Amino acid sequence: MTATVLPLRPAREPSLTAMVDLVAADMNGVNAVILERMQSKVALIPELAGHLIAGGGKRMRPMLTLASAALLDYTGTRHHKLAAAVEFIHTATLLHDDVVDGSGTRRGKRTANIIWGNPASVLVGDFLFSRAFELMVEDGSLKVLKILSNASAVIAEGEVEQLTAQRRIDAGEEQYLTIIGAKTAALFAAACRVAPVVAEAGEDAELALDSYGRNLGIAFQLVDDVIDYASDEQTMGKGVGDDFRDGKMTLPVILAHARGAPADRAFWAAAMAGERATDADLAHAIGLMRATNALADTIERARHYGRRAIDALAPFPAGKAKAALTEAVEFAIARAY
Amino acid sequence: MTATVLPLRPAREPSLTAMVDLVAADMNGVNAVILERMQSKVALIPELAGHLIAGGGKRMRPMLTLASAALLDYTGTRHHKLAAAVEFIHTATLLHDDVVDGSGTRRGKRTANIIWGNPASVLVGDFLFSRAFELMVEDGSLKVLKILSNASAVIAEGEVEQLTAQRRIDAGEEQYLTIIGAKTAALFAAACRVAPVVAEAGEDAELALDSYGRNLGIAFQLVDDVIDYASDEQTMGKGVGDDFRDGKMTLPVILAHARGAPADRAFWAAAMAGERATDADLAHAIGLMRATNALADTIERARHYGRRAIDALAPFPAGKAKAALTEAVEFAIARAY
Numbered sequence: 099m100t101a102t103v104l105p106l107r108p109a110r111e112p113s114l115t116a117m118v119d120l121v122a123a124d125m126n127g128v129n130a131v132i133l134e135r136m137q138s139k140v141a142l143i144p145e146l147a148g149h150l151i152a153g154g155g156k157r158m159r160p161m162l163t164l165a166s167a168a169l170l171d172y173t174g175t176r177h178h179k180l181a182a183a184v185e186f187i188h189t190a191t192l193l194h195d196d197v198v199d200g201s202g203t204r205r206g207k208r209t210a211n212i213i214w215g216n217p218a219s220v221l222v223g224d225f226l227f228s229r230a231f232e233l234m235v236e237d238g239s240l241k242v243l244k245i246l247s248n249a250s251a252v253i254a255e256g257e258v259e260q261l262t263a264q265r266r267i268d269a270g271e272e273q274y275l276t277i278i279g280a281k282t283a284a285l286f287a288a289a290c291r292v293a294p295v296v297a298e299a300g301e302d303a304e305l306a307l308d309s310y311g312r313n314l315g316i317a318f319q320l321v322d323d324v325i326d327y328a329s330d331e332q333t334m335g336k337g338v339g340d341d342f343r344d345g346k347m348t349l350p351v352i353l354a355h356a357r358g359a360p361a362d363r364a365f366w367a368a369a370m371a372g373e374r375a376t377d378a379d380l381a382h383a384i385g386l387m388r389a390t391n392a393l394a395d396t397i398e399r400a401r402h403y404g405r406r407a408i409d410a411l412a413p414f415p416a417g418k419a420k421a422a423l424t425e426a427v428e429f430a431i432a433r434a435y
Numbered sequence: 436m437t438a439t440v441l442p443l444r445p446a447r448e449p450s451l452t453a454m455v456d457l458v459a460a461d462m463n464g465v466n467a468v469i470l471e472r473m474q475s476k477v478a479l480i481p482e483l484a485g486h487l488i489a490g491g492g493k494r495m496r497p498m499l500t501l502a503s504a505a506l507l508d509y510t511g512t513r514h515h516k517l518a519a520a521v522e523f524i525h526t527a528t529l530l531h532d533d534v535v536d537g538s539g540t541r542r543g544k545r546t547a548n549i550i551w552g553n554p555a556s557v558l559v560g561d562f563l564f565s566r567a568f569e570l571m572v573e574d575g576s577l578k579v580l581k582i583l584s585n586a587s588a589v590i591a592e593g594e595v596e597q598l599t600a601q602r603r604i605d606a607g608e609e610q611y612l613t614i615i616g617a618k619t620a621a622l623f624a625a626a627c628r629v630a631p632v633v634a635e636a637g638e639d640a641e642l643a644l645d646s647y648g649r650n651l652g653i654a655f656q657l658v659d660d661v662i663d664y665a666s667d668e669q670t671m672g673k674g675v676g677d678d679f680r681d682g683k684m685t686l687p688v689i690l691a692h693a694r695g696a697p698a699d700r701a702f703w704a705a706a707m708a709g710e711r712a713t714d715a716d717l718a719h720a721i722g723l724m725r726a727t728n729a730l731a732d733t734i735e736r737a738r739h740y741g742r743r744a745i746d747a748l749a750p751f752p753a754g755k756a757k758a759a760l761t762e763a764v765e766f767a768i769a770r771a772y
Contacts (some may be wrong), residue, residue: 138592138595139592140592140595140596140599141599142595142598142599143592143595190561191561194557194558194561197553197554197557198553198554198557198558199554216534216535216553217534217535217536217598218595218598220531220534220535220557221531221535221591221594221595221598222591222595224527224528224531224564224587224590224591224594225588225591225592225595227561227564227587227591228584228587228588228590228591229588231568231580231584231587232581232584232585232588234584235577235580235581235584238577240572240575240577243568243572243580244569244572247565247568247569247571247572248569250561250564250565250568251562251565251566251569253561253565254558254559254561254562254564254565255475255476255477255480255562257558257561258475258477258479258480258555258558258559258562259477261479261554261555261558262477262478262479
């Protein structure tokens, strides 16, 4: 086994500022669609949806749709509705995820299921999901509908697989990659891919941006799964150690378990089974991850997918959009530090 | 106030046999699509979905799509996928409803949420919902997509409104009709309306079949809400008195409360608030409903919508399909006896 060296921190802290600036005008259009279409005469719907939608999310996925369109010099506004649809699908899955996981905090705020209860979260999620499809139907592109209905089915499939892998110490890296490829990367890929469809930029551009989004999504989730063991609650906006207590078989656990001595493997088996869930157990777990380089190597895996994402942009001309999309990858990975 | 007379029981017991026979060949096609498209490499998905889909449902909604197509002499097979999509949407809402209501039995069997847990039911519902849209996208009609994405949003809106009306004794008949028009009738209407779209039968046929389905759906739900107070567990396949214990403001409750003496109104307020939930309380509630004609008049309301459904079929020529659709209305109402 070779020793793994932590990659150096980049000279300048990468951020999403370039991307935020690039898409600012379009994002106003997207936000207008989001605000208008989350309304309902049933007051609980905008109240609950607004808690999450207005609640400090980065709008990462719609931003990717807009930045991808900018990369292709698209000058229309069709992508505003589609970016809003992407955000609605994402919000619906967050609402359902929090019910599934019994989460209590997200982005540093109490989750909707804690405030309004699981039933309301399930049903408002369904509403937003339906609204997303209404927006796509209004746009009228069957190709976009195909991309996003397929992504939605894949996401749900990934979530179910994650559920069945939970607390199963025998889940391995391949299964983990399948799960995050479905539950996270599929929507990143779709968010990027709809841009070349509306810009009519051709099949090659679609495949390139799908690849960019998919690899970025995997990198993003890998780093998220590191953060759950390596950050404090304030930084990450959700409870540190949630994955540990939920028995989620994320890559840091898989690597630490696979590389551990017999006693350590027994600890992981007990922890994932839910028998070791105290703060002391979590601290011990993090110690084992550091000793086995599990966290550093998960970040290294994320860098691999990040490089693939950036390489997927090779066919596109240099410029502000390409620079912003490139820095978004660096930002996704730098969150781990 | 005028006395209400219970309508006579029809000479022959109405049944769905004529409709089942009419669509038998097409239903084989629909079932093939359903079986094929509920598959997934994630084994829990077909396992859980199959429990409900293969579990003795009447396939009422896809049957309506097929019978409506037969009424229009449609000879293609496009409607097989669409009828399957309608059934997937329905199944997804049932899975989520059972989570929302914390139900334990449906159609005389244990519910999926009891067997596999709420998280799996939420996520498999999401999967089926996405699959429904994939099937519609494959068919390729934006008009069908618009009808069913709108119906889906309306259903979710109705479910949320039902949730907010729960345990609120001040909910009235108008709100109740809005809720059942959304949560039940919208999908009945959409199931019928997609047939004239694929048959290219024109706007008038669309509006007529939408009206047939919508009114049938309202009649169907009214009768369902009577059955919850007037049947034994075996007949109805779900727990009698579930609505009572859940504090659902259905029409029998609304009428009995509105017509009750002050002491009775106090009983209803306490019961809907969850403070009177024993079997003796339920028996007392049924007694009050009978004394105020609340059950009989709810059935009379159902007959009103049933007549409107049958009248909506007037433009179509007599024949097996029209007879089957007419008898389906009579069947929906006769279930109350």
